[in-house]
Amino acid sequence: MRSSRTAARFTVLLAATALVTSCGGEDDGATSGDLAGESPEPGTTLSIWTFGATGLEEQMEAWAADRGVELEFKTGELDPHHEQLLTALVSGSVPDVAVIEIGYSATFKASPDSFVDLRDHGADELADDYLDWRWQNGVAADGTVIGLPTDVGGMALAYRTDLFQAAGLPTEPEQVAALWPSWDEFLAVAEQYTADTGQAFLDDSGVLFETVAKQGSEVFYDTDGEPIYDTNPQVERAWEVATAAARAGVTADLAAFSPEWNTGMAQGKYAVQLAPAWMLNYIQGQAPDTAGRWNVTTLPEGGGNWGGSQLAIPANAEHPDLAYDLITTVLSPESQLEVFQASGNFPSTPSLYGTPEMREFTSEFFSGAPLGQIYTASVEALEPVVEGEDQRLILREFGNGVDRVEKGDEEPGEAWASTLDAIALEID
Amino acid sequence: MPTGTGAGALRRRLPGRTVPYLYIAPFFVVFGVFGLFPIVYTGWVSLHEWNPIGTHAWLGLRNYTDLMADPRFWNATVNTFSIWIISTVPQLAVALVLAAVLNGPMLRLRTGFRMAVLVPNITSVVAVGIIFTQLFGRDFGLVNWLFDTVGLDRVDWPAGRLSSHLAIASMVMWRWTGYNALIYLAAMQSIPRSLYEVAELDGAGRVRQFLHITVPQLRPTIIFTVIVSTIGGLQVFAEPLVFGGQAGTDGGQSRQFQTLTLFLYEQGFRDLDFGYASAIAWALFVMILVLSVVNYRLSRRISTG
Numbered sequence: 001m002r003s004s005r006t007a008a009r010f011t012v013l014l015a016a017t018a019l020v021t022s023c024g025g026e027d028d029g030a031t032s033g034d035l036a037g038e039s040p041e042p043g044t045t046l047s048i049w050t051f052g053a054t055g056l057e058e059q060m061e062a063w064a065a066d067r068g069v070e071l072e073f074k075t076g077e078l079d080p081h082h083e084q085l086l087t088a089l090v091s092g093s094v095p096d097v098a099v100i101e102i103g104y105s106a107t108f109k110a111s112p113d114s115f116v117d118l119r120d121h122g123a124d125e126l127a128d129d130y131l132d133w134r135w136q137n138g139v140a141a142d143g144t145v146i147g148l149p150t151d152v153g154g155m156a157l158a159y160r161t162d163l164f165q166a167a168g169l170p171t172e173p174e175q176v177a178a179l180w181p182s183w184d185e186f187l188a189v190a191e192q193y194t195a196d197t198g199q200a201f202l203d204d205s206g207v208l209f210e211t212v213a214k215q216g217s218e219v220f221y222d223t224d225g226e227p228i229y230d231t232n233p234q235v236e237r238a239w240e241v242a243t244a245a246a247r248a249g250v251t252a253d254l255a256a257f258s259p260e261w262n263t264g265m266a267q268g269k270y271a272v273q274l275a276p277a278w279m280l281n282y283i284q285g286q287a288p289d290t291a292g293r294w295n296v297t298t299l300p301e302g303g304g305n306w307g308g309s310q311l312a313i314p315a316n317a318e319h320p321d322l323a324y325d326l327i328t329t330v331l332s333p334e335s336q337l338e339v340f341q342a343s344g345n346f347p348s349t350p351s352l353y354g355t356p357e358m359r360e361f362t363s364e365f366f367s368g369a370p371l372g373q374i375y376t377a378s379v380e381a382l383e384p385v386v387e388g389e390d391q392r393l394i395l396r397e398f399g400n401g402v403d404r405v406e407k408g409d410e411e412p413g414e415a416w417a418s419t420l421d422a423i424a425l426e427i428d
Numbered sequence: 429m430p431t432g433t434g435a436g437a438l439r440r441r442l443p444g445r446t447v448p449y450l451y452i453a454p455f456f457v458v459f460g461v462f463g464l465f466p467i468v469y470t471g472w473v474s475l476h477e478w479n480p481i482g483t484h485a486w487l488g489l490r491n492y493t494d495l496m497a498d499p500r501f502w503n504a505t506v507n508t509f510s511i512w513i514i515s516t517v518p519q520l521a522v523a524l525v526l527a528a529v530l531n532g533p534m535l536r537l538r539t540g541f542r543m544a545v546l547v548p549n550i551t552s553v554v555a556v557g558i559i560f561t562q563l564f565g566r567d568f569g570l571v572n573w574l575f576d577t578v579g580l581d582r583v584d585w586p587a588g589r590l591s592s593h594l595a596i597a598s599m600v601m602w603r604w605t606g607y608n609a610l611i612y613l614a615a616m617q618s619i620p621r622s623l624y625e626v627a628e629l630d631g632a633g634r635v636r637q638f639l640h641i642t643v644p645q646l647r648p649t650i651i652f653t654v655i656v657s658t659i660g661g662l663q664v665f666a667e668p669l670v671f672g673g674q675a676g677t678d679g680g681q682s683r684q685f686q687t688l689t690l691f692l693y694e695q696g697f698r699d700l701d702f703g704y705a706s707a708i709a710w711a712l713f714v715m716i717l718v719l720s721v722v723n724y725r726l727s728r729r730i731s732t733g
Contacts, residue, residue, distance in 0.1 A: 079677070083697045090480045107700065111481040258673050260567050269567075393699060396678070403681035407587045410682075425500065426699060 045070040046319055046326065047095040049088075051081040054099055054150045054309055055281065055343035059330040069322060078257075082107075085314075089114045094314035096323040100147055102308045103395070105137045106387045112144035116313040119145050121324045129333060133384030134348040138310040147310025148331050151345035153276035154379035155211060155304035158283065161367060162293045163271040167193050173297040173369065180300040183212060183241045190250040193271065200252035200270040202245060205406050206399040207256055209242035211274050213398075214304045214385050220395070221388030227427070229394050230420050239398070239416060246406035253406050262286045274299070276306040277346035277375045284365050296369040303378040305385065308348065346375045353380065390427040397422045467713070474706035482700070491707035501708065503683055504691040505715075507593070511668075511687065512661030515597035519605050520653060524646070526605065527612035528638055542613065545606030556599055557670030564595040564671075586671060592685040599667040604660070608653050615649035616642060651727035658719050662712065665689040688712050 048060065052075040064071045074095070076084060082104045088094045089111070100108050108114070118138075123145045127135050130149050138147035161171040169189070170176055180186035190201035202208060213219050216234030221227055229235050245251055252270045254261040264270060266287040273283065275296065283294065311327040313320050329335060336347035337357060344363070352358050353376045361372035388394075401419030404410045410418060474492070477485040495501050530542055548556070563570045564585040572582045585595045623641050632640070643650075668685050669676040677694040679686020686694070688708065696705030 079674075079698065086480065086697065086700065108481075111479075114481050254567075255674050259562070260565060263568060396675075400675070400678060400681045407584070407681055409587075422500075425498065 040067060040069055040319070040322055042068065043070070044068075044319065044322070045072050046097065046322055047072045047074065048097045048099075049074045049076075049081065049085060049095040050099040051076055051078045051101065054311075055278065055339050055345040056150065056311075056330050058342065059335050059339060060326060063326055063329050067322070067325070089314060092316045094316050096313065096317045096319050097327060098312050098314055099150070100138075100310045100312050102137055102153070102305075102310075103392045105147070105310060106389050106391055108312070109138075109140040109146060110389055112140035112142055112146055114315055115144070115146040116315055116317065116320050116324075117144045117146070118148065118313070118324065119143075121321075123148065123324075123328075126328065129351065130348050131350055131379075134308065136384075137308070137387070138312070147312035148327050149348040150309045150311060150331060151278060151307075151336070151339070152348045152379050153278060153305045153307030154346055154375045154382060155274065155276050155299055155306055156296050156374050156378055157299050158273045158275040158280065158294050158296050158366065160268060160271045160290070160293055161295050163197075163199070163268060167197050167271070169193065171295065173295055176295075177297045183237075183300045186300045187241065187244055187248065187250070190245065190272075191248050194248070194250045201250040202272050202274075203252050203254045203261060203264065203270050204256060205242045205246040205251045205253075206402050207274055208245055208251075209238045209398055209402045210306065210395060211299070211304055212238035212241050212301075213395075214306070215299075215302050215383075216385070217383040218386050220391050221386050223386055225388060227388065227390070227394075229398075229423065235398075239402070239412070242402045243405045243412040243415070246402060247412070251406060255403075266290070274306075277340075277344050277371070278307055280363065280366065280371065281343040281345065291365045292367060294365065294369075295367045296371060296374055298374070298378070303382040305379075305382055340372075344371065346379060393426045394423050397426065470706045470709050473702055474704075474710055476703045477701070478703035478706070479700050480702050487703065491704050492711075494704070495707050495711060500683060500686070500691060501688075501711070504679075504686050504688045507589075507679070507683075507685055508662055508664065508687045508689075511593050511596050511600070511664055511685070512658070514593055515600035515604075515664075516654070516657045516661055519601045520608060520650070520657070522601070523605050523608035523653075524612055524643070524650075526609040527616055528642060530609065530613050531616045542610065545609050547606070548602050549604065549607045551603070553603065553666045554670055556603055557667050560595065560599045560602070560667075561671050561673065586673075586680055586685070589682075589684040592668075592671070592680060596664070596667050596671055596685060599671075600661070600664060604657070608657075611653055612646060612649060615646050619645045648727065651723065655720060655723045655727075658723065659716055662716055662719070663689050665693070669693075 046064070046069055048071060050057075050073060057073065060071055063069075075081075078101060081099070082101065085095075085098050085100075085108075126148070131152065134149035134152060137149060139145055159176060164171050164176070170179070179189050193199070193201045213235055216232070218228065218232065219234060220229040220232070252264055254264045254269070265273070265283065266289065268290065273279065275283070280296070284291075311331065313323045313327070317323055331348075333347065333349040333351050336345075336349050337352050337355075339345050340347050340352075341357070341361065347353075347358075358372040358376060359370075361370070362368045363371050397419050400422070401410075401415045404415045404418070405412050409415075475486065475488060477483065477487050477491075526545060530538065530545070562568075564572075566572065566582070566584045566586070569585070571585070575582055583591050585591045619642065623645070624637055627637050627641055664687050668679055668687050668690055671685065672679055672690075675681070677686075677690055677698055679690050689712070692705050692708040692712070695701050695708060
């Protein structure tokens with residue numbers, strides 16, 4: 001037993017040595033590619049880590065073809081992607097470009113030294129091109145610009161017109177929006193729908209919590225950076241709405257992005273999807289057979305934001321100059337307009353908002369809904385959320401708490417208390 | 429590598445006692461790098477508030493006192509032991525019977541079957557996790573479909589504590605039963621045939637032979653498999669992680685199937701508290717150490733007594 005384990009360890013050591021030496025070899029060959037303004041050495045490869053939601057891959061490939069550079073994508077799911085990026089930052093074997101989702105931005109901004117300060121490349125001049133709050137998502141407390149903003153996850157609400165019609169509900173966006181001036185009426189419609197059809201109205205109550213909570217500006221933190229999640233009326237309101245939905249049984253209890261959720265969406269197990277702009281592309285990909293059976297309208301009680309990312313360059317990136325060229329190119333207003341037209345991801349560059357291309361953009365998949373206008377209005381009206389370092393952990397515990405109510409483990413009162421206890425344990 | 433010097437010349441230049449140490453050095457070097465150093469360094473990290481890309485502040489033993497007072501730690505401990513027992517006891521019992529069947533004289537294609545029982549073990553644990561997670565799916569899972577057809581209620585497997593433990597234990601059983609069966613089989617083949625012949629002369633049937641000769645003769649082997657299953661069972665990680673899907677590291681909405689290693693991973697890699705995660709690692713290390721010592725004592729008493 002022992003000798004075989006020793007042998008195994010020795011094999012590991014040999015393999016590790018081989019790995020280190022081979023990596024070293026690659027390094028020697030590729031380091032001379034970082035020449036700003038000059039064409040990179042042939043065969044230069046830029047590594048890009050993403051969780052696959054930016055819609056920027058085609059723009060990046062076009063850039064690479066133009067510059068004569070190879071791209072190497074590594075795509076993971078949301079959480080594993082960020083966990084891997086974190087360990088990479090510690091070990092130093094980092095990609096050239098990393099996508100950082102907005103929920104994680106505060107986590108990574110806490111260590112600005114781990115990233116290239118994009119001001120050194122002249123990023124300050126670009127700040128005016130972007131929505132200020134989206135720009136600030138990439139600015140650390142000491143002023144370091146760690147990333148440039150991708151899209152904005154302005155919120156709207158997608159619903160199944162065929163299911164609405166079958167349930168005797170109106171199908172025109174204005175009429176649908178008129179059904180629910182507030183979340184209370186929204187819940188009333190949901191309960192009626194479920195009572196009439198026996199089907200779920202919404203996918204999941206956790207997303208409902210997040211949506212309502214983020215309709216406020218101060219959510220888990222106030223503008224002074226103090227945590228207020230336990231006393232903020234906005235959070236309490238979101239909790240009430242979400243747990244009421246969970247208890248009323250109007251949700252399908254399908255966690256977003258799970259395989260069951262994908263199937264449920266395609267099979268029409270629920271009628272309403274809370275939808276930031278990028279979600280529309282996801283729906284088209286997951287439920288292609290439902291084309292023409294959706295429409296899009298506004299949320300009760302205003303807009304909101306879900307998602308969006310920054311593109312960052314880790315401090316030890318091999319080709320920081322090329323990487324900066326890449327991210328400024330694909331995030332330019334012209335490029336973001338193309339992304340919007342191709343995939344629906346909503347641009348973070350306000351100079352586009354009034355343009356005819358945006359105003360006249362509609363989607364056949366969503367029954368010709370004027371998506372450009374709907375999401376422009378949503379983004380222009382939304383109040384950016386005040387960020388805080390532990391926002392992701394807090395949101396996760398609230399999500400679990402709502403889920404405990406949804407699964408019947410706890411009553412809303414108990415779940416509120418257990419959630420606050422769990423958060424206190426996480427962030428003390 | 430020294431160039432231009434033959435091995436003989438090298439040996440002549442080294443003092444006489446050095447060479448034996450050089451021969452055994454690879455083990456100690458490798459153990460030092462991959463065994464001892466990580467353990468000691470983890471202990472050092474556990475005395476700090478240690479953000480991998482941020483501050484490292486000295487805390488002394490606070491991580492350990494916090495851990496002892498942390499209900500999530502005890503929850504994870506209970507879950508880990510629960511999954512371990514639910515998976516290990518039936519697994520070893522089935523493995524024993526399976527080994528007896530494989531050892532039987534009646535079986536055709538013996539080598540084929542012996543290889544086949546090992547196949548689940550060489551399957552990627554993540555692949556097993558994904559398939560089983562689908563089997564135990566609430567809405568579209570095969571198990572619930574079977575329940576439906578025989579008139580039982582559907583079960584939301586991940587949502588409940590016991591149901592999730594059963595599902596995870598089934599993955600562990602699937603992977604390790606055949607492996608343990610092969611170990612038992614090897615031990616069975618070294619039991620002297622004369623014992624069985626004598627028993628047969630005395631009129632003992634197959635079951636009686638199995639219970640009164642095979643099992644007692646296998647005692648040291650059974651103890652060995654229990655120890656190995658303990659060490660593995662306390663570190664079960666990939667199965668619950670995959671089973672949990674999107675919220676895998678939480679181990680469910682009520683942490684109902686969060687194991688110790690998942691808790692460690694959550695604290696270290698999701699919450700960036702490497703110090704606390706290291707304290708959990710040390711607590712786990714001590715638990716395994718204690719259980720191994722208990723097992724060792726037991727096995728010595730049994731094999732000598």
